[in-house]
Amino acid sequence: MNFNKVDEKVVKRLKEVVGDNYVLTDPEKMESYSHDEVTGDKYKKMPEVVVLPANALEIASIVQLANEKIIPIVPRGAGTGYAASSVPFLGGIVVSTERMNHILEVDEENMIMVTEPGVRTGEVQTVAAKHGYLYAGDPCSGDSSFIGGNVATNAGGNKAVKYGTTRQQVSGIEIVTPKGEITTLGGKLKKDSTGYCLTQLMIGSEGTLGIITKVYLKLMPKPKNVMDLLAVFPTSQQAVKAVPKIIHSGIMPLCVEFMANNSIKTCENFLQEKLPHSDVGNYIIVSVEGDNEQVLEEQCMLIDDICSQNKALETLVADSERIWKARKSFGEADRACSLIFSAEDIVVPPSQVANMVEKMQIISKKYGIAINCVAHAADGNVHADILKENMDIEIWNELLPKLRHEVYTYVYSIGGKLSGEHGIGYKRVHLLEEFANPVELKMMKAVKKALDPNNIMNPGKVIQI
Amino acid sequence: MNFNKVDEKVVKRLKEVVGDNYVLTDPEKMESYSHDEVTGDKYKKMPEVVVLPANALEIASIVQLANEKIIPIVPRGAGTGYAASSVPFLGGIVVSTERMNHILEVDEENMIMVTEPGVRTGEVQTVAAKHGYLYAGDPCSGDSSFIGGNVATNAGGNKAVKYGTTRQQVSGIEIVTPKGEITTLGGKLKKDSTGYCLTQLMIGSEGTLGIITKVYLKLMPKPKNVMDLLAVFPTSQQAVKAVPKIIHSGIMPLCVEFMANNSIKTCENFLQEKLPHSDVGNYIIVSVEGDNEQVLEEQCMLIDDICSQNKALETLVADSERIWKARKSFGEADRACSLIFSAEDIVVPPSQVANMVEKMQIISKKYGIAINCVAHAADGNVHADILKENMDIEIWNELLPKLRHEVYTYVYSIGGKLSGEHGIGYKRVHLLEEFANPVELKMMKAVKKALDPNNIMNPGKVIQI
Numbered sequence: 001m002n003f004n005k006v007d008e009k010v011v012k013r014l015k016e017v018v019g020d021n022y023v024l025t026d027p028e029k030m031e032s033y034s035h036d037e038v039t040g041d042k043y044k045k046m047p048e049v050v051v052l053p054a055n056a057l058e059i060a061s062i063v064q065l066a067n068e069k070i071i072p073i074v075p076r077g078a079g080t081g082y083a084a085s086s087v088p089f090l091g092g093i094v095v096s097t098e099r100m101n102h103i104l105e106v107d108e109e110n111m112i113m114v115t116e117p118g119v120r121t122g123e124v125q126t127v128a129a130k131h132g133y134l135y136a137g138d139p140c141s142g143d144s145s146f147i148g149g150n151v152a153t154n155a156g157g158n159k160a161v162k163y164g165t166t167r168q169q170v171s172g173i174e175i176v177t178p179k180g181e182i183t184t185l186g187g188k189l190k191k192d193s194t195g196y197c198l199t200q201l202m203i204g205s206e207g208t209l210g211i212i213t214k215v216y217l218k219l220m221p222k223p224k225n226v227m228d229l230l231a232v233f234p235t236s237q238q239a240v241k242a243v244p245k246i247i248h249s250g251i252m253p254l255c256v257e258f259m260a261n262n263s264i265k266t267c268e269n270f271l272q273e274k275l276p277h278s279d280v281g282n283y284i285i286v287s288v289e290g291d292n293e294q295v296l297e298e299q300c301m302l303i304d305d306i307c308s309q310n311k312a313l314e315t316l317v318a319d320s321e322r323i324w325k326a327r328k329s330f331g332e333a334d335r336a337c338s339l340i341f342s343a344e345d346i347v348v349p350p351s352q353v354a355n356m357v358e359k360m361q362i363i364s365k366k367y368g369i370a371i372n373c374v375a376h377a378a379d380g381n382v383h384a385d386i387l388k389e390n391m392d393i394e395i396w397n398e399l400l401p402k403l404r405h406e407v408y409t410y411v412y413s414i415g416g417k418l419s420g421e422h423g424i425g426y427k428r429v430h431l432l433e434e435f436a437n438p439v440e441l442k443m444m445k446a447v448k449k450a451l452d453p454n455n456i457m458n459p460g461k462v463i464q465i
Numbered sequence: 466m467n468f469n470k471v472d473e474k475v476v477k478r479l480k481e482v483v484g485d486n487y488v489l490t491d492p493e494k495m496e497s498y499s500h501d502e503v504t505g506d507k508y509k510k511m512p513e514v515v516v517l518p519a520n521a522l523e524i525a526s527i528v529q530l531a532n533e534k535i536i537p538i539v540p541r542g543a544g545t546g547y548a549a550s551s552v553p554f555l556g557g558i559v560v561s562t563e564r565m566n567h568i569l570e571v572d573e574e575n576m577i578m579v580t581e582p583g584v585r586t587g588e589v590q591t592v593a594a595k596h597g598y599l600y601a602g603d604p605c606s607g608d609s610s611f612i613g614g615n616v617a618t619n620a621g622g623n624k625a626v627k628y629g630t631t632r633q634q635v636s637g638i639e640i641v642t643p644k645g646e647i648t649t650l651g652g653k654l655k656k657d658s659t660g661y662c663l664t665q666l667m668i669g670s671e672g673t674l675g676i677i678t679k680v681y682l683k684l685m686p687k688p689k690n691v692m693d694l695l696a697v698f699p700t701s702q703q704a705v706k707a708v709p710k711i712i713h714s715g716i717m718p719l720c721v722e723f724m725a726n727n728s729i730k731t732c733e734n735f736l737q738e739k740l741p742h743s744d745v746g747n748y749i750i751v752s753v754e755g756d757n758e759q760v761l762e763e764q765c766m767l768i769d770d771i772c773s774q775n776k777a778l779e780t781l782v783a784d785s786e787r788i789w790k791a792r793k794s795f796g797e798a799d800r801a802c803s804l805i806f807s808a809e810d811i812v813v814p815p816s817q818v819a820n821m822v823e824k825m826q827i828i829s830k831k832y833g834i835a836i837n838c839v840a841h842a843a844d845g846n847v848h849a850d851i852l853k854e855n856m857d858i859e860i861w862n863e864l865l866p867k868l869r870h871e872v873y874t875y876v877y878s879i880g881g882k883l884s885g886e887h888g889i890g891y892k893r894v895h896l897l898e899e900f901a902n903p904v905e906l907k908m909m910k911a912v913k914k915a916l917d918p919n920n921i922m923n924p925g926k927v928i929q930i
Contacts, residue, residue, distance in 0.1 A: 107816075108713075109709060109814075109815070109816035110814045110815055110816050111712070111713075112814075153658060154658045154662070156656050156658070160655070160656055161655075164633075164656075165656050165658075167662070167665075168629075168633070177904060177908065181904045181907075182904070183902050183904035183905045183908070184902060184905075185905060187814070187880050187882075188814040188880055189812050189813070189814060189845060189880075189881070189882060189885075190625070190626075190812075190815060190843070190844040190845050190846070191621050191625055191629075191630050191812055191841075191844050191845070191846055191885045191886060192812060192882055192884075192885065193618060193619045193621070193630075193669050193810075193884045193885060193886050193887065193888045193889075194812075194882040194883045194884045194889060194897065194901070195889055195897055195901060195905075195906075195909050195927055195928065196666060196669070196670055196674075196909045196912060196913075196927070197619070197632070197665055197666060197668065197669050198666075198905060198908055198909065198912075200632075200662055200665035200666065201661060201662060201663075201665065201666045201912075203662065204658050204661070204662055205661055209661075220717075221712075221713065221714070221715035221717075222715075223715075224715075244574060247576070247686075248573075248576075248686065249686070250686035250687075250688075250689075250756055252685075252686075291715055292757070292760050292763075295757050295760055298757075345658075347654050347655075347656055347657060347659075348654070349572075349574075349575045349577075349652070349653040349654060350574070350575055350655060351572075351574035351575050376656075378655070379655040379656050380654060380655050380656075381655070381656055415652050415653055415654075416654070417652075417654060417657055417659040418659045419657075419658045419659045420654075420656045420657065420658060421656060421658050422658065423658045424658070424659065424660055432659065432660055436659070436660060437648050437649065439642060439646045439647070439648035440648045440649075440650060440660075440663060441660075443642065443648070443663055443916060444660050444661045444663065446915040446916055447661060447663075447666075447912055447915055447916070448661075449915065450911040450912055450914065450915030451908060451911055451912070462660055462661070463660065
């Protein structure tokens with residue numbers, strides 16, 4: 001790929017579009033735009049320039065300029081991604097949506113919230129709740145992530161068991177296309193069979209098919225009560241095997257999370273807070289929600305029964321704040337143990353979670369590398385953080401690809417895939433080349449070429465052209 | 466578009482692929498493949514040849530042949546569509562999936578059913594229920610439609626309020642691409658962010674981007690109880706305006722259907738069965754489901770309250786069989802009144818249903834043409850059957866396009882679209898050209914050209930190349 005550099009003329013043009021104050025070229029100011037949450041120097045790259053546009057029209061002008069000059073565009077939300085999607089490895093213009101941070105409308109009649117892409121996910125949730133609604137998207141990074149980034153990566157999170165991933169929360173988007181045109185896909189509609197569903201194609205395309213400039217989010221009536229249960233099991237296998245039984249009971253839980261013992265201990269050390277049975281326990285956290293308290297209590301009793309039959313040491317009503325704080329600290333806690341680590345986002349058929357967790361334990365032993373696991377267990381989404389700790393960086397760089405190759409060879413052998421919610425980005429682009437069905441990969445590349453003929457929109461991410 | 470004709474050599478090659486018995490060229494045998502449920506001679510066209518393949522490999526060979534010879538392929542399910550998607554207007558090979566009618570697997574652990582495309586929707590529902598599961602797709606044509614057709618058109622139906630359209634029921638598909646290659650998209654996964662979501666792009670593409678040869682369907686635990694309420698209102702406006710209040714109450718109903726008085730009368734006449742308050746009533750049918758009977762009863766009381774406050778004449782526990790028979794007879798009943806009619810499938814933001822229904826009444830009066838309305842009211846999906854009755858065909862052919870133009874000009878002015886669940890097919894292809902956002906339309910065309918460079922896959926449907 002032969003891209004041109006950002007020169008002074010381009011910077012001048014960018015300043016004409018967004019104003020002098022919103023074009024950054026100072027390395028100190030650009031440093032925080034040089035990486036996301038993926039650790040290690042190979043996932044960092046200083047931008048040539050960062051622009052902070054105010055609206056879709058400005059973004060359209062920037063993209064038109066990039067096409068004219070054949071310069072990459074790298075869209076960026078809050079930089080909380082785990083796939084290095086927003087890092088400008090091939091140079092070009094980083095387009096941050098941070099100034100496009102307004103909630104435009106809460107349409108109560110249609111139960112739709114319309115936002116700009118730079119609104120924090122947590123703010124979407126809070127504003128929805130103030131109006132008596134639930135916004136069901138709930139990635140662990142919700143306090144800091146932007147809603148536009150959630151849509152671009154099809155973020156998952158804890159409530160996906162009941163409500164699905166971000167894909168299911170979106171009824172429409174406005175985008176700037178790779179050619180610099182603006183269009184709305186979908187809208188305030190509950191259903192739509194009016195031609196190809198480009199909305200769903202765009203969701204999860206990680207800024208490679210366009211920049212999201214507006215989002216139409218589905219709201220729903222907020223259930224009155226939520227209860228969290230914590231079931232503690234002596235082994236990870238017993239914990240994970242209880243999950244399908246809970247799902248098959250007819251309860252539709254809000255969340256079903258698994259934490260392996262080593263992950264619990266890591267979070268406990270990081271937070272300096274004692275967690276229940278942390279010496280030997282493996283956790284299943286189950287949340288149920290609904291309007292009727294009695295029904296919830298019956299569901300909790302049923303879950304208690306199921307867990308007891310599966311040899312739980314104890315099932316208790318959880319100290320919600322504490323247990324979710326622990327669960328959500330997983331990434332940070334692993335980083336505190338090991339400045340460099342590889343966060344895997346394996347997804348397998350739910351029936352295979354127990355096998356997958358066991359396989360990770362075997363691989364961890366084989367390579368002598370610690371792997372901490374948690375899982376959105378009912379979704380089949382296993383987060384495995386592979387920790388470098390004190391290993392020599394050269395050995396790490398040699399072993400990690402072998403280890404990941406072994407992991408994904410197994411994952412694909414049991415019907416799984418590379419990513420449940422973090423996306424492909426730059427981090428998994430070589431793995432996708434290796435493991436995806438070649439016909440599917442060809443189709444993805446054909447779609448990319450068709451919509452972005454100059455390959456300027458986040459090039460080198462998701463697929464290689 | 467310059468397509469070649471099916472000649473004797475092509476027929477011979479087709480016979481080599483699928484066997485002599487499964488290639489039809491006799492006009493009498495092909496007649497039933499010359500139309501779908503769209504009425505009128507202009508929506509009929511006799512196929513050049515019909516093939517009945519047994520599996521994906523045979524379909525791949527047929528598509529490869531079609532590419533070699535530049536002959537259109539027209540995929541066909543049960544022919545129950547309302548958009549003339551499966552009619553071979555440009556000639557070519559009709560590929561019927563009727564022999565691919567096997568349920569391949571009911572995977573209880575992962576709650577996934579794997580089927581061939583030619584299985585009837587009703588059979589999917591029945592087999593799911595036998596295993597204690599719910600398959601939530603439920604188009605009105607379910608007794609006769611094929612599941613592959615449901616996926617190809619993103620069929621909606623009565624349960625979409627709670628469960629969404631077919632799009633939400635599918636976790637994966639196997640397809641034969643327009644180039645004659647076979648690939649699986651998605652699988653037995655609950656979530657997936659592994660590259661572009663081609664599964665969702667294919668769903669609802671009406672056979673223009675490939676032929677579906679296998680479907681992975683989501684199952685869920687079957688709720689123990691369902692209750693149907695029938696609320697009767699003196700005016701259609703009062704009926705429709707009660708709907709958002711039911712949704713906002715926090716009840717998540719399974720169905721919320723609206724039937725206007727003229728539609729009730731038409732169904733009553735067709736079925737020769739007296740329906741409650743059919744003299745003046747307009748219906749809202751609400752179904753609620755759940756495991757706990759007491760909760761359901763409370764929900765029914767709340768719905769009763771809401772309807773009473775909105776001036777319902779009566780709210781009663783419905784005679785379910787009778788009321789659903791009436792609702793589902795809508796299309797047939799209209800056909801019995803008027804052999805030729807135009808079934809519109811308008812979708813608008815739910816808050817606009819009342820305005821939409823009123824607008825249809827005004828337009829009906831203006832043109833002196835009867836329009837019968839029912840609606841999946843909570844989804845904003847208004848079915849309006851425009852009846853020719855005894856009108857002279859030439860006048861009808863002149864007036865109908867004007868009437869439809871007026872309808873969709875209004876629909877787009879209130880944020881609506883052409884189709885909620887029937888699709889674009891051939892019937893709405895000109896309307897899409899006229900009403901879709903030009904940038905979106907260009908994107909759709911670019912995707913089509915990229916995936917089907919010879920434009921052989923159901924050409925002339927959805928979009929015009």
